[in-house]
Amino acid sequence: MNILVVGRGGREHSVILHLEKSDRVEKIYAAPGNGGIEEHATCVSIDEMDIAGLVHFAKENKIDLTIVGPENPLNAGIADAFKKEGLAIFAPTKDAAILEGSKDFAKQFMLKHGIPTASYETFTEADKAKQYVEDQGAPIVIKADGLAEGKGVIVAGTKEMAFDAIDKLMVEEAFSGAGRKIVIEEFLKGREFSLIAFVHEHNVYPMIPARDHKRAFDNDEGPNTGGMGVFAPVPDITDEIVAYTTREVLQKAADGLMKDGRPFTGILYAGLMQTDTGTKVIEFNTRFGDPETQVVLPLLENDLVQVIVDVMAGKDPQLTWKDEACVGVVVASKGYPNVYDKGVLLPELESTDQTFVVQAGTKKTEKGLVSNGGRVLLVGGxxxxxxxxRKxxxxxxxxxxxTDAFFYRTDIGVTKV
Incomplete structure (x- = not known):
């Protein structure tokens, strides 16, 4: 099979590392890829959002299967465009991807289909949003309605912090149009975890749970990021919790999308909080989680290509998992998630039998591999x-x-139950 992977980050690098293990693969292309992906796939200079260009490439190069990593092309309708041309793609349609594309839609969807989640209100006016915060008090959670690269969520410990977040999203438009509408949610207390599943219409096949560390600094301090580290499995998330979450969250979501005329094929990700009153949904993503993918896939024993082919054909892939653990630590550019430098030379770091390196914001140059993003790479053990x-x-x-150019958290994989 000729396979095209759309994206340029660590998630896509990890997916490609596992695709290339399959005997079914003849050639892998990445659009546009990154410095690490170049070692494992043929990178082509087509932007993720150039959907017409991607369709043309897939037709010209006889691509048998396309896998989409990032959320923006999903919400722009890449799956619809590929399917219209008769091209196989493992990704949800635009109508289904809105589950991630709009926080307001997702909350309404969860209420409609009985999926447990935090109470909330939606606002398009800053003054009314601030009055709601005044009435509810803090801590409270402020979310941009649209896509904001995983950074459009602010957990406000005080009312003043919430007001600043509202101004940042609605008045200053820090994430362009993503924050013109915001969702304000109750603050959930508990243990956070992620559960990702392969989905085709009514069929749901969950992976093992993972736990992401989103705060920039040790002890869960600092601003929210796209993820500073992750581990799997999660000792305090029992098989019973996974079974409940699969039934009450993932299966209800898949069934609800079918019922609403938005059939889902692809990866469904649930960001969750295990509270004293049970599992509740923080958010849905409609693609592989980043960085969760980087530690979940190394524990998968199956041929990833065969899994995807089986799922798309309506067959149970019979997922099996290694009896091991995996910890991934993100190396980020100093200043991330705010202003940071690019083009800094990276120390050489090779994979071993017990470790691996997944590159995200990297670029190959004449002087060597340099940083090209906020989250530069992930080292897994x-x-x-x-x-x-962890060791x-x-x-x-x-x-x-x-080095003063990069930083990483030192407490990834430390469980606090």
Missing amino acids: LGKDLESA HAYERLRVYDN
């Missing part, structure tokens, strides 16, 4: 348990201890 997996990952990260 595998082990018989979380402690050994392997952090041993490899020591090469970054003598």
